[in-house]
Amino acid sequence: MEHSNLKTLVDADNGMISREIFTSPAIYKRELESLFTRTWLFVGHESLIPNPGDFYLSRMGEESVILCRDRTGEVHVFLNSCTHRGMKVCRYDKGNAKVFTCPYHAWSFALDGSLQGIPHFDDLYDGVLDPDDWSLLEVDRMAVYKGTIWASWDKDAPNFETYLGDAKLHLDMTLDCRDGRSGGSEVIGVHRWKFPANWKFAAENFLGDSYHNHSHGSVDAIGIGPSARSGVKGRRDDEMRAAQHIWISFPEGHGVHSAIEHPDAEFIDSYLDQPEIGAYFRNCYEERRRRLGDEAQLIPFTGTIFPNTSYHGRQPRGLCAWHPHSSGETEGWRFFLVDTDAPTAVKDFLRHYYMRYSGPAGMTEQDDMENWLYASAASKGTIAKRLKLNYQQSMGAAKLNDPLPGLVATQMSEHMARGYYTRWRDYLEGRDWNQLLGVGDPRFSDGEPVTKAGRA
Amino acid sequence: MSAVSDFSDLIGRNLAEQPGYAALQSQLEAFYFLEADLLDNRRYRAWLELLADDLIYYMPMRANVPLAHDRSDEFTTVGEGIHWFENDKWTVIKRVEQIETGIHYAEEPLSRITHMISNVRIVDANPDLETAQQIAVTNRFLLYQNRIVDDTTTFVGRRHDRLRQNAGTGWQIHFREVIIEQGILQAKNITNFF
Numbered sequence: 001m002e003h004s005n006l007k008t009l010v011d012a013d014n015g016m017i018s019r020e021i022f023t024s025p026a027i028y029k030r031e032l033e034s035l036f037t038r039t040w041l042f043v044g045h046e047s048l049i050p051n052p053g054d055f056y057l058s059r060m061g062e063e064s065v066i067l068c069r070d071r072t073g074e075v076h077v078f079l080n081s082c083t084h085r086g087m088k089v090c091r092y093d094k095g096n097a098k099v100f101t102c103p104y105h106a107w108s109f110a111l112d113g114s115l116q117g118i119p120h121f122d123d124l125y126d127g128v129l130d131p132d133d134w135s136l137l138e139v140d141r142m143a144v145y146k147g148t149i150w151a152s153w154d155k156d157a158p159n160f161e162t163y164l165g166d167a168k169l170h171l172d173m174t175l176d177c178r179d180g181r182s183g184g185s186e187v188i189g190v191h192r193w194k195f196p197a198n199w200k201f202a203a204e205n206f207l208g209d210s211y212h213n214h215s216h217g218s219v220d221a222i223g224i225g226p227s228a229r230s231g232v233k234g235r236r237d238d239e240m241r242a243a244q245h246i247w248i249s250f251p252e253g254h255g256v257h258s259a260i261e262h263p264d265a266e267f268i269d270s271y272l273d274q275p276e277i278g279a280y281f282r283n284c285y286e287e288r289r290r291r292l293g294d295e296a297q298l299i300p301f302t303g304t305i306f307p308n309t310s311y312h313g314r315q316p317r318g319l320c321a322w323h324p325h326s327s328g329e330t331e332g333w334r335f336f337l338v339d340t341d342a343p344t345a346v347k348d349f350l351r352h353y354y355m356r357y358s359g360p361a362g363m364t365e366q367d368d369m370e371n372w373l374y375a376s377a378a379s380k381g382t383i384a385k386r387l388k389l390n391y392q393q394s395m396g397a398a399k400l401n402d403p404l405p406g407l408v409a410t411q412m413s414e415h416m417a418r419g420y421y422t423r424w425r426d427y428l429e430g431r432d433w434n435q436l437l438g439v440g441d442p443r444f445s446d447g448e449p450v451t452k453a454g455r456a
Numbered sequence: 457m458s459a460v461s462d463f464s465d466l467i468g469r470n471l472a473e474q475p476g477y478a479a480l481q482s483q484l485e486a487f488y489f490l491e492a493d494l495l496d497n498r499r500y501r502a503w504l505e506l507l508a509d510d511l512i513y514y515m516p517m518r519a520n521v522p523l524a525h526d527r528s529d530e531f532t533t534v535g536e537g538i539h540w541f542e543n544d545k546w547t548v549i550k551r552v553e554q555i556e557t558g559i560h561y562a563e564e565p566l567s568r569i570t571h572m573i574s575n576v577r578i579v580d581a582n583p584d585l586e587t588a589q590q591i592a593v594t595n596r597f598l599l600y601q602n603r604i605v606d607d608t609t610t611f612v613g614r615r616h617d618r619l620r621q622n623a624g625t626g627w628q629i630h631f632r633e634v635i636i637e638q639g640i641l642q643a644k645n646i647t648n649f650f
Contacts, residue, residue: 093519093639095529189538191517195644218560222553229546331640336538351538356550361515361541361646363554366562369644373607 010425012418013449015392019379021421022198027428028327035307035427036061038154038436040163042309042321043067043077045335046147047186053096053111059323059331060151065139066090066100067149070111075144077151078113078136089136100136109136146175146183148319158433164305165437166405167254173300174311174319177339178281180288180296184340188351191334191359197372199308199330200424202322205368206302206310207416208247208257211393215367224363226315226353227272235357235364236315237270240299247413248406249398251438253306253423255416258313260403261297277349280342298404306423316354328376334359391417396450407443415448460512460631461534463616464527466579466592476585477578484593485576487619487627492571495649500552503649507545508620508630514542515634515650534633540646551649563647567603571650574598593617601648609643611636615650 009018009027021027043058044067055068057080064080066089082089087104090097099116101108108117113136118125139151143160150160161168177184205212213220216235223233243259250256267285271278289296300313310320316336323331336354338347357364378384394413402408409415422443426435438444471477487506494503507513516531516539532539543551554560573595578585580592599611618631634650 092521095521095525189517189532191538191540191641192639193641193643197644215561218554218557221557221559222550224550224554228550352542352547355538355541356543356547359540360641360644363551366645366647367560370562373644374604 006425006428010421011388012391012422014451015390015395015414015418016388017391017421018388019385021424022200022376023327023380023385025327028324030428031324032061034430035424036153036324038152038157038427039307040141040143040150040152040157040160040305042148042305042319043151044149045185045187045319046075046144046149047340048094048190049075051096053098054094055090055092055097055100055111056094057090057092059321059333060139060153062324064088065151066136068097068111074112075142075149076111076113077139077142077149078109079138081137082107083115083134083136107134113138146172147185148175156433158437162437163252165250165252165254167248167250167252167256167303167305169298169404170248170256170258170300170303170313171305171311173258173298174303174313174317174337178284178288178342180291185337186340187335188338188347189336191336192331193360194325194329194331195360195369195373196329197369197376198327199322199324201372201375202320202330202332202368203304203308203310204417204420205372206304206312206320207255207420208302209414209417210245210247210257210412211414212368212371215371216364218367219357219363224356226277226349227270230272232272237268237272239268239270239314240301241268243299244410245301246404247398247409247411247416248404249416249419249443250406251419251441251444252436253420253438254304255420256303257301258303259299259301261299263294263297265297271349274345274349277346280346304420306420307427312358316357317350318354318358328380330372332359391421396448398448400444400447407448418448419443460618461616461633463579463592463594463633467594469579471578471581471585474585476581476588480581480585480588480591481576481578484578484591484619484627485573488573488576488595492573496569496571498566500555500649504545504549504552505625506628507548508622508628509545510630511545511548511632512542512630513544513548513632513634515540515636515646518636518639520639531635540636540641548649560647562645563603565604567601567648569648570600572598572600589621591619593619597650599648599650611643611648611650613637613650 009021041060048056049069052069052071058065058067066078066080068076080088082102084107085104087102089100089102099108106119110116115131115134140155141152141157143150176182219235225234225236227237240259243261245259248256267282271281304310308322318336321333338350391414394409398407398409398415514534521529555563575596577594581588582590595615602608613636616633619627619629
C-alpha cells in the first residue's frame with residue numbers, strides 16, 4: 001500500500017474518509033503490522049491479578065497475551081504462545097499458577113516467563129539449546145498506571161505518560177476516586193463479546209461522538225438512569241446540565257468529551273433512587289471540590305485513548321478495549337470500575353446500573369452495536385465504496401489550548417475523529433515516534449484548516 | 457441469595473418416580489410452552505404476568521477454568537459483580553417499555569424469534585409434588601433469532617427456574633438463571649428474553 005493511496009483514504013483537511021478503511025482486509029493487515037505492534041494497548045487492571053501467581057488472559061491486537069504477577073509481585077505481559085511449537089501455554093481465562101505448562105510437549109515457563117522445564121532435556125537438548133534464549137516473549141514496554149496495565153511491542157515507544165499527553169487529565173478522572181483522591185479503582189467485572197463491525201467504529205464512537213445521541217432515544221424516553229425509579233427520564237443523571245461541554249483532539253490521536261462546571265456550581269441532585277447513595281455521591285462531589293479546588297470543575301464524559309481503549313467517566317464508569325478480529329469483526333471488552341473503598345451498597349447500586357446500561361445486554365449499548373454492524377456492512381458494496389464518509393462537522397471551530405490543552409471545541413464536533421484518523425494514517429505509513437506523537441502537526445500550531453469541501 | 461440460586465445439590469435428584477410428578481411436569485410444560493408462545497408472539501405484557509414481583513432474572517458470565525475449580529470460578533455469582541444481566545422485575549418492565557417505544561433500533565424492526573423448550577425436570581417441590589406451592593425446575597432452551605436480512609443468532613443453554621403458586625395468578629417465576637454455553641459471547645447483542 002503506497003503512501004499516496006493512504007493519503008486519499010484519509011482526507012482530514014476536507015473531512016472525508018474512505019469506507020475502505022473499515023472494510024479492506026489489506027488495510028486491516030497493515031493495521032496489525034504497523035499500528036497494533038507499536039501503540040500502547042490497554043491489557044488489564046491490577047485488581048484482576050491481586051496476588052503472586054495470579055494470571056488473567058488478555059489480548060493485544062489479534063493475539064492472546066498472559067497478564068500475570070510473579071512470585072515477587074512484579075507484573076508481566078507475555079505472548080501466549082509456546083516458544084517450542086507455538087501452542088497456547090495458557091487456555092484458562094484466569095487463575096493462580098506456579099508455572100505455565102504447555103499442553104503439547106510440556107515445556108514449562110515460570111511466572112517471570114523463563115523456560116524452567118524441558119522434558120528429557122539432558123538426552124535431547126543438552127549442549128545445543130540454552131533455555132535462557134527461549135523464554136516466553138515478553139512485551140517490550142509495560143506500564144502500570146493508577147491500577148491500569150498497558151503494554152507495547154515497540155521498544156522505542158515513548159513512556160506511557162508521554163504517549164497519553166494531555167489526555168491524561170481526562171483519563172485520570174475515570175481512574176481516580178470519586179472524591180478526588182488519585183487512583184483507587186477496582187474492576188468488578190469484564191464483559192467480553194464478539195460483534196460484526198470494524199473495531200474503529202467503536203473507538204471512534206467514544207472519541208466524543210455526541211452527535212449520535214439520537215440512537216439512544218428509547219432509553220432516554222423511558223429512563224434507565226440512577227434516578228429512573230424516582231421518575232427521572234434519561235439514561236443517566238443530568239450532571240452536566242449547567243456545565244460547558246468541551247470536545248478535545250490531542251496530538252497523539254486521542255479524543256475526549258468532557259465538561260467544565262461553573263466555579264460556583266453546586267452538586268446537582270442525582271442518584272435519587274436511594275437517598276444514602278445520593279448522599280454518598282454528594283459527599284464525594286464536595287470532597288473532590290475541597291481537595292482539587294478549581295481543577296474539580298472539570299468532569300469526564302467519554303474518551304478514546306489511541307487507538308482502541310475507550311472510557312466512560314462517570315455514569316456508567318469503565319474502560320473498553322476494542323480488540324480486532326478481522327476487518328469486519330471486533331471483540332469488545334468492557335471493564336467496569338468502582339472505587340475500591342466505596343461502601344458495599346454503593347458498589348451494588350452501581351453494578352445494577354452498569355449492567356442495564358452497558359455491554360451486549362445493556363439497554364443503551366445494544367443500539368450502538370446495531371449502528372456499528374450496519375455501518376460496517378453497508379460500507380462493503382461496490383457502489384457504496386465509491387462514496388466517502390463525511391467527517392466535516394464543526395470544521396475549524398476548535399481553538400488551540402483554550403481553555404485546556406489540546407484542540408478544543410465548545411460545540412459538538414468531529415475534529416477528534418479527523419485527528420484520530422490523521423494519526424492512524426501516520427502509523428500505517430510507518431512514521432517515526434515524533435510524528436506519531438503529533439510533533440509538527442500543523443493542527444496543533446496553527447489550528448485546524450478550514451476548507452470548503454465538496455462531495456467526494 | 458445463594459440458597460435460591462444454588463442448584464448444585466438439586467441437579468442430580470430424580471423425583472420422576474414419586475407420586476404426582478407426571479401431572480406436575482405436564483402442568484409445567486404447558487406453562488413453559490405458553491411462555492414461549494407469548495414471547496415469540498411479542499405479547500410482552502402478558503408474559504410479564506408470569507413473573508413474580510420479587511423476580512431475580514440473571515445470566516452469568518462464564519470463564520475457562522481448570523476442572524478442579526468450583527462453580528464460583530467458572531460462573532459469575534448472582535448478587536455479586538457483573539453478569540450479562542441481572543434484572544429485577546422493574547428492569548424487565550423497562551426492557552419491555554424500551555421495545556414498545558418503537559425507536560429501540562436494536563429491536564426495530566423487531567427480531568423474529570422462536571424459543572424451543574425441552575428437558576423439563578422438576579428437581580424440588582414444596583411441600584410435595586402433589587400439593588406443590590414452590591418448585592425448582594431445570595430445562596433447556598434453543599432460541600433462534602433472525603432480524604433485518606441475515607443477522608442471525610442462535611442461543612442454546614439451560615434455565616434454572618424457581619416458581620411459586622400464587623392464589624389468583626397460578627405459577628409465577630421468581631428466580632431464573634440463564635446459562636449459556638459460551639464464555640466470550642458470540643452475539644453482538646442480547647435484546648431478547650430467555
